[in-house]
Amino acid sequence: MSYVQVSWDKTLDTYIQVQSMTIPTVPTNITVSKITQTTATISWIGNSSANGYKIYDKDDNVLYNLTGVNSTSQVITGLTASTAYAFKVNAVNDEGQSDKVIVTFDTLKLPNANPVMGANLISPVTLNSLDKGTGDIE
Numbered sequence: 001m002s003y004v005q006v007s008w009d010k011t012l013d014t015y016i017q018v019q020s021m022t023i024p025t026v027p028t029n030i031t032v033s034k035i036t037q038t039t040a041t042i043s044w045i046g047n048s049s050a051n052g053y054k055i056y057d058k059d060d061n062v063l064y065n066l067t068g069v070n071s072t073s074q075v076i077t078g079l080t081a082s083t084a085y086a087f088k089v090n091a092v093n094d095e096g097q098s099d100k101v102i103v104t105f106d107t108l109k110l111p112n113a114n115p116v117m118g119a120n121l122i123s124p125v126t127l128n129s130l131d132k133g134t135g136d137i138e
Contacts, residue, residue: 024050024091026098027072032105037081042089042103043073050091056100058086081110 027044034041042055046069055064055074064074079085085107088100 021095022049023096024093024098026101027053027089027091030089030101030103032103035105035108037108037110038077038079040076040079040105040107041073042076042087044089046072047091049093051093053089053091056088060088079107081107083107
C-alpha cells in the first residue's frame with residue numbers, strides 16, 4: 001500500500017509533500033503444517049515490498065522477528081499438547097507494517113501413556129507341568 005506523507009508549511013501557507021511511502025501488503029495463503037504435540041510450522045506467501053515478517057501470539061507479543069523477503073515460514077516451538085492456538089503474522093519494511101493476519105490450529109493429543117494393546121485377546125494359560133527333558137508342556 002502506498003501513501004504520501006504531507007505536512008503544512010506555515011511559511012508557504014500550503015501543504016507540501018514530505019515523502020512517498022510504501023508499506024507492505026499482508027502476507028497471503030497462511031497455512032499451518034507439521035503439527036505435533038509441541039511444534040507447528042506456519043508458512044505464507046510473502047510480497048516484494050516486505051523486508052521481513054513478525055509472528056505474534058494472541059496477545060500481540062512478538063515471538064519471532066524474521067528478516068529477509070525469503071523468510072516465509074517459521075517452526076513454532078514450546079507448544080502444549082491438545083491446545084488451541086492463535087498466532088498473527090504481518091509483513092514489515094522500513095516504511096511501516098501491514099495489518100496482521102490470524103491463523104489458528106490445535107496441537108495433537110499426547111498418546112495414551114498406558115495403552116491396553118491386545119487386552120483380553122489372550123486367555124490365561126494354566127501350566128500343569130513341564131517335562132524338563134523335552135520341554136513339552138503337559
